Amino acid sequence: MQNKRNQPRVFLLLLIYITIGILIYVGVNSLIGTQNVSKIEYSELVQMLEDKRIVSLEIEDSGYARARDQAGLYYETYAPNLLSDQQYVYGLANQGIEIKYTRSLGNSWWISILTFLLPVFLLIFLFTFLFRSSGGGANQGMNFIKSPAKKYDPKKNRATFNDVAGVKEAKEELTDVVKFLKDPKIFNRLGARMPKGVLLVGEPGTGKTLLARAVAGEANVPFFYISGSDFVELFVGVGAARVRDLFNQAKANAPAIIFIDEIDAVGRQRGSGLGGGHDEREQTLNSILVEMDGFDPSIGIIVMAATNRPDVLDKALLRPGRFDKKVVIDRPDAQGRKEILKIHFRGKKIAPDVDLDVLARATPGFVGADLENLVNEAALLAARNGEKFITMKDCEEAIERVIVGPERKTRVLSEQEKEVVAYHELGHAILGISLPNADPVHKVTIIPRGYATLGYTLQLPSEDRYLMSKSEILDDITVMLAGRAAEEIIFDEITSGAENDLKRATEMARRMVESFGMSEKIGPVAWVSESEETFLARELFREKNYSDETAKELDSEIKQIINKSYEKAKSVLLKNKEKLELIAQYLLKKETITGKELKELLKKDVDDLEEYVESFGVSSTLEEERVVNYEYLPRENNPIERKGI
Ligand SMILES: Nc1ncnc2c1ncn2[C@@H]1O[C@H](COP(=O)(O)OP(=O)(O)OP(=O)(O)O)[C@@H](O)[C@H]1O
Numbered sequence: 001m002q003n004k005r006n007q008p009r010v011f012l013l014l015l016i017y018i019t020i021g022i023l024i025y026v027g028v029n030s031l032i033g034t035q036n037v038s039k040i041e042y043s044e045l046v047q048m049l050e051d052k053r054i055v056s057l058e059i060e061d062s063g064y065a066r067a068r069d070q071a072g073l074y075y076e077t078y079a080p081n082l083l084s085d086q087q088y089v090y091g092l093a094n095q096g097i098e099i100k101y102t103r104s105l106g107n108s109w110w111i112s113i114l115t116f117l118l119p120v121f122l123l124i125f126l127f128t129f130l131f132r133s134s135g136g137g138a139n140q141g142m143n144f145i146k147s148p149a150k151k152y153d154p155k156k157n158r159a160t161f162n163d164v165a166g167v168k169e170a171k172e173e174l175t176d177v178v179k180f181l182k183d184p185k186i187f188n189r190l191g192a193r194m195p196k197g198v199l200l201v202g203e204p205g206t207g208k209t210l211l212a213r214a215v216a217g218e219a220n221v222p223f224f225y226i227s228g229s230d231f232v233e234l235f236v237g238v239g240a241a242r243v244r245d246l247f248n249q250a251k252a253n254a255p256a257i258i259f260i261d262e263i264d265a266v267g268r269q270r271g272s273g274l275g276g277g278h279d280e281r282e283q284t285l286n287s288i289l290v291e292m293d294g295f296d297p298s299i300g301i302i303v304m305a306a307t308n309r310p311d312v313l314d315k316a317l318l319r320p321g322r323f324d325k326k327v328v329i330d331r332p333d334a335q336g337r338k339e340i341l342k343i344h345f346r347g348k349k350i351a352p353d354v355d356l357d358v359l360a361r362a363t364p365g366f367v368g369a370d371l372e373n374l375v376n377e378a379a380l381l382a383a384r385n386g387e388k389f390i391t392m393k394d395c396e397e398a399i400e401r402v403i404v405g406p407e408r409k410t411r412v413l414s415e416q417e418k419e420v421v422a423y424h425e426l427g428h429a430i431l432g433i434s435l436p437n438a439d440p441v442h443k444v445t446i447i448p449r450g451y452a453t454l455g456y457t458l459q460l461p462s463e464d465r466y467l468m469s470k471s472e473i474l475d476d477i478t479v480m481l482a483g484r485a486a487e488e489i490i491f492d493e494i495t496s497g498a499e500n501d502l503k504r505a506t507e508m509a510r511r512m513v514e515s516f517g518m519s520e521k522i523g524p525v526a527w528v529s530e531s532e533e534t535f536l537a538r539e540l541f542r543e544k545n546y547s548d549e550t551a552k553e554l555d556s557e558i559k560q561i562i563n564k565s566y567e568k569a570k571s572v573l574l575k576n577k578e579k580l581e582l583i584a585q586y587l588l589k590k591e592t593i594t595g596k597e598l599k600e601l602l603k604k605d606v607d608d609l610e611e612y613v614e615s616f617g618v619s620s621t622l623e624e625e626r627v628v629n630y631e632y633l634p635r636e637n638n639p640i641e642r643k644g645i
């Protein structure tokens, strides 16, 4: 957002140098040199010499001659023969004319430019050198070492947790940080160790910056903001000096929060830059590490950093004592989006037909920034149409504008697509819960992420596993196939959405048969030699160490494993079909269900479940919402009183 801010400053400085150089050069030249010189022909010079009007003659090695007459006026002409014709010059000297030979520089312009550029470059070099060696940076009085960090005073422009919605878990995780900043001493007395660094991980626009500001606001401490891309500077060493300065500023204002946005811009794995080392970035990163190790946590400084690429970060950043606390900020679910919309509709005039539930449901995949954008667009549309209130129609049009807008990276699904995704994901999740050897289900969501994933079921193994038993692998395969199975059961039609599932399941089954020796019919034989282990190698060489007959057998075994697993998935889902349908309705409304919740839902009998799902998010909340909606309106503008809107 505010990157590259300092590059222009350096260029400006350079420009000033050069301009001053030119001015001085031109000025001096015109003052001393050419001021009163009149150009004359050689013959005129000879005439003047013969008339004895000339008192002195200056002959340049370039062949130019400058003469001064009795009145003190200068004349210049090109007279190369004065260089060679020593006799003539000697004669002139004898007449009492002062003769001077000089070296010329003045007449070749590039040489003149060089003569003033050289000192400029020297100066620049000197500056660079100073930056590298200037220790504390802040006190050196040089302005552009000073970190461009923006300081937010907590009193002005304060954000609190009330300004951030849809990130309940993240807020909960950060309450400790707030408590710590409010009173660092208590924490120290209790011997509790606070993290020095908190890494906020989330996609762009999910509110990482806002959340960090809210932490500062809640704790009532100053907030120092800088973006990783600000550090990327022209001169080596500036970034590192800025880091030191930033930390010094924060320490002087402690307790405080330092927020480094886009930390991946400087925090990428070292030595991974294309074309070898990236000195400046590495130095900056190093100085961040040094500063984080250096300060005493008891003074109350928390370094927060935001990224959407935690995978590329240098491992050193994530070590204990650095960014060892990680807070993930997901895209908001329907409820979260409704709350975010509420925040941004605050203080705006909206018509009673605006239904936040409907808007929230129509915007899966939207992040906070998108929703803010939506509200702004709607307000603009209302203004353009000359309306007094933002209507539902404005909002709907605004959604479209945001969707086609240049910044959005995800697509919004149609109602029907959403339904398919819901059943598909629930298929995975229900099997994941029902099968004893499958990995526990952490959550199911139909919130799209990027173009590629429409929804996903997150399974987390309960422990790190190095060995997998046959029944575990079989259950895994069944879970993978259950998405497709659910689609088939419900819609009697299958979609392309299961492509990746099928690939993974088939690959797993192939390895069972060919590498793990887990097929009863074929027995404990590894049919794939080591060099062929990888898929790529198999594709490339296609040479087998078994006969065609064996190949057929292997293929049929693989097919059998897949088919059996698929039938198993189908039978489990068929047994739970009613529940599947009810829970799918629930998932469509809620968009994300945790594994724990899903387990409990599955335990309910069908009637209870039906009641539960139907009562979710209907009438009561809608009514509540209407009341809240009206609250946004100043009383005199309340549309209830103003008929005809
Ligand atoms: N959870 C939220 N609640 C309320 N408003 C939000 C939320 N998330 C984002 N916004 C709005 O979107 C704006 C942009 O969010 P913010 O800059 O904090 O996102 P970010 O995750 O830091 O994005 P980036 O990675 O692009 O810096 C915020 O100023 C706020 O108005």
Ligand SMILES: [Zn+2]
Pocket (backbone or CB within 6 Å): 424, 428, 483, 484, 497, 498, 501
């Ligand atoms: Zn799937």
